[in-house]
Amino acid sequence: xxxxxxxxxxxxxxxxxxxxxxxxxxxxxxxxxxxxxxxxxxxxxxxxxxxxxxxxxxxxxxxxxxxxxxxxxxxxxxxxxxxxxxxxxxxxxxxxxxxxxxxxxxxxxxxxxxxxxxxxxxxxxxxxxxxxxxxxxxxxxxxxxxxxxxxxxxxxxxxxxxxxxxxxxxxxxxxxxxxxxxxxxxxxxxxxxxxxxxxxxxxxxxxxxxxxxxxxxxxxxxxxxxxxxxxxxxxxxxxxxxxxxxxxxxxxxxxxxxxxxxxxxxxxxxxxxxxxxxxxxxxxxxxxxxxxxxxxxxxxxxxxxxxxxxxxxxxxxxxxxxxxxxxxxxxxxxxxxxxxxxxxxxxxxxxxxxxxxxxxxxxxxxxxxxxxxxxxxxxxxxxxxxxxxxxxxxxxxxxxxxxxxxxxx
Amino acid sequence: xxxxxxxxxxxxxxxxxxxxxxxxxxxxxxxxxxxxxxxxxxxxxxxxxxxxxxxxxxxxxxxxxxxxxxxxxxxxxxxxxxxxxxxxxxxxxxxxxxxxxxxxxxxxxxxxxxxxxxxxxxxxxxxxxxxxxxxxxxxxxxxxxxxxxxxxxxxxxxxxxxxxxxxxxxxxxxxxxxxxxxxxxxxxxxxxxxxxxxxxxxxxxxxxxxxxxxxxxxxxxxxxxxxxxx
Numbered sequence: 064x065x066x067x068x069x070x071x072x073x074x075x076x077x078x079x080x081x082x083x084x085x086x087x088x089x090x091x092x093x094x095x096x097x098x099x100x101x102x103x104x105x106x107x108x109x110x111x112x113x114x115x116x117x118x119x120x121x122x123x124x125x126x127x128x129x130x131x132x133x134x135x136x137x138x139x140x141x142x143x144x145x146x147x148x149x150x151x152x153x154x155x156x157x158x159x160x161x162x163x164x165x166x167x168x169x170x171x172x173x174x175x176x177x178x179x180x181x182x183x184x185x186x187x188x189x190x191x192x193x194x195x196x197x198x199x200x201x202x203x204x205x206x207x208x209x210x211x212x213x214x215x216x217x218x219x220x221x222x223x224x225x226x227x228x229x230x231x232x233x234x235x236x237x238x239x240x241x242x243x244x245x246x247x248x249x250x251x252x253x254x255x256x257x258x259x260x261x262x263x264x265x266x267x268x269x270x271x272x273x274x275x276x277x278x279x280x281x282x283x284x285x286x287x288x289x290x291x292x293x294x295x296x297x298x299x300x301x302x303x304x305x306x307x308x309x310x311x312x313x314x315x316x317x318x319x320x321x322x323x324x325x326x327x328x329x330x331x332x333x334x335x336x337x338x339x340x341x342x343x344x345x346x347x348x349x350x351x352x353x354x355x356x357x358x359x360x361x362x363x364x365x366x367x368x369x370x371x372x373x374x375x376x377x378x379x380x381x382x383x384x385x386x387x388x389x390x391x392x393x394x395x396x397x398x399x400x401x402x403x404x405x406x407x408x409x410x411x412x413x414x415x416x417x418x419x420x421x422x423x424x425x426x427x428x429x430x431x432x433x434x435x436x437x438x439x440x441x442x443x444x445x446x447x448x449x450x451x452x453x454x455x456x457x458x459x460x461x462x463x464x465x466x467x468x469x470x471x472x
Numbered sequence: 473x474x475x476x477x478x479x480x481x482x483x484x485x486x487x488x489x490x491x492x493x494x495x496x497x498x499x500x501x502x503x504x505x506x507x508x509x510x511x512x513x514x515x516x517x518x519x520x521x522x523x524x525x526x527x528x529x530x531x532x533x534x535x536x537x538x539x540x541x542x543x544x545x546x547x548x549x550x551x552x553x554x555x556x557x558x559x560x561x562x563x564x565x566x567x568x569x570x571x572x573x574x575x576x577x578x579x580x581x582x583x584x585x586x587x588x589x590x591x592x593x594x595x596x597x598x599x600x601x602x603x604x605x606x607x608x609x610x611x612x613x614x615x616x617x618x619x620x621x622x623x624x625x626x627x628x629x630x631x632x633x634x635x636x637x638x639x640x641x642x643x644x645x646x647x648x649x650x651x652x653x654x655x656x657x658x659x660x661x662x663x664x665x666x667x668x669x670x671x672x673x674x675x676x677x678x679x680x681x682x683x684x685x686x687x688x689x690x691x692x693x694x695x696x697x698x699x700x701x702x
Binding site: 066068069076080378379381382383384385386387388389390392465466469 | 523552
């Protein structure tokens with residue numbers, strides 16, 4: 064029968080007797096656990112930030128840009144050659160099975176005026192599908208209808224930044240603003256989305272029917288010209304298929320021969336960012352793994368000190384054996400001592416790790432996330448380190464010969 | 473039935489290629505309530521004999537029956553249990569845990585047989601009182617004189633109501649007056665509580681307190697005088 068409270072008491076006393084030694088031994092575990100917690104928090108924060116950005120641009124998103132032309136060895140940038148049309152947009156939705164929704168975009172930068180206020184911003188002529196593709200909600204008002212797109216209705220949706228700059232505290236819905244001298248009725252306000260991956264303010268924008276943008280505001284080089292097509296694939300797994308289907312469809316529609324290069328570019332934003340997220344997760348794991356090496360080093364420190372302690376207390380072990388301590392009484396005494404060391408170290412390490420990551424996020428402005436799961440994991444792991452590295456010294460102690468131990472000076 | 477019945481016990485130590493015979497076929501019987509002194513020069517095998525009797529060591533051959541139990545067939549933990557219940561040890565060097573109060577030192581044997589904390593304290597207090605250390609329960613060994621420390625050790629040997637106390641030169645580190653006090657304590661325990669006392673000593677005047685004197689030489693019993701008929 065093992066007496067746990069008394070064993071705990073004995074362990075605490077033994078640790079108190081050598082305060083400095085116990086503290087230094089714990090330090091190894093403190094640093095190990097603290098480092099693991101802080102590293103995992105930094106890693107998780109980084110991947111969470113990327114995941115948030117993926118969510119903010121809309122998931123499973125492909126963007127089709129018109130021509131990067133390459134003639135006579137001179138390559139022009141994407142969008143230099145207008146090749147995309149409303150027809151392409153409709154065909155993609157109709158003929159690509161992996162595509163869930165499509166929205167065209169045509170626009171440019173223009174000044175928007177309300178009363179005596181003005182603000183220059185990106186005007187996006189599009190269809191109501193845009194909100195679905197970009198997973199964008201309305202904060203108030205309504206979306207313009209397909210009918211309004213067809214008939215060229217003078218209505219618009221404002222981004223949060225535009226509203227803040229033009230209207231301040233006034234309710235924007237129902238007000239009339241002028242863009243390039245054309246009056247538009249504000250029918251809704253978009254929900255705030257924050258910064259994009261590149262740091263651009265996504266809320267500094269205006270949505271209005273694409274027909275108005277094409278015919279009245281910005282003009283087109285040919286009827287039905289579109290600057291960008293936004294595509295939402297049915298699922299993450301369908302992204303690659305959608306990209307392939309769009310490539311085939313557009314090559315066919317643009318009558319490109321087998322030797323001709325694409326006169327459009329498909330960008331897979333979601334995949335790009337998921338790759339980033341993946342790599343940040345791998346980085347987090349790597350950091351955690353490196354940090355856990357220090358935890359193991361800390362464990363070796365515990366084993367070292369416990370071995371010293373067993374040697375120093377040989378006589379005590381002999382006395383305990385003489386008065387009837389059994390093998391496991393002795394083993395548990397030293398294992399509990401090691402666990403006590405490592406768990407106290409673990410708790411201090413958790414506090415330091417959590418505090419450290421708070422400091423990192425405050426001063427270095429790194430996003431950090433402390434997951435309770437990791438905290439529990441680190442605590443349990445430090446306990447395991449105690450058991451693992453405490454066992455050998457305890458085992459050695461329990462095998463001492465009582466007569467030799469009693470005679471030990 | 474004899475308390476201790478030993479038949480032809482030998483102990484051979486293997487030191488490299490040389491084997492040293494520490495005990496040669498010792499046979500002995502000890503009854504309950506005896507007070508025995510074991511004497512002999514250094515290297516005569518008396519300490520080896522004592523270790524075997526105290527279940528700290530096992531004989532190479534021969535039989536050792538303690539209250540009818542064949543101790544030779546028991547394992548490490550079973551021997552520990554026997555030491556815990558039936559045997560109390562008093563050593564020359566006291567062997568108390570330093571940095572541990574007298575009370576807790578006396579409680580030590582009870583840590584290993586499942587006595588509750590409350591009962592442990594009561595029994596330890598009673599044991600300390602019986603050796604005349606009332607009021608010194610919370611002193612540490614280094615705050616006690618040699619005689620007092622040895623009394624703590626005696627209290628520790630008594631606390632589990634063990635029927636036998638083995639004392640290995642219990643007065644070796646004490647002056648004459650204190651030695652006499654400790655020996656009187658043993659005599660009292662033997663007479664009043666019928667505890668069997670087996671002690672090892674060099675000094676003839678200490679051996680005088682006993683009623684049976686066994687003398688060892690070269691691993692064998694030379695003389696066995698006295699006994700319970702004296």
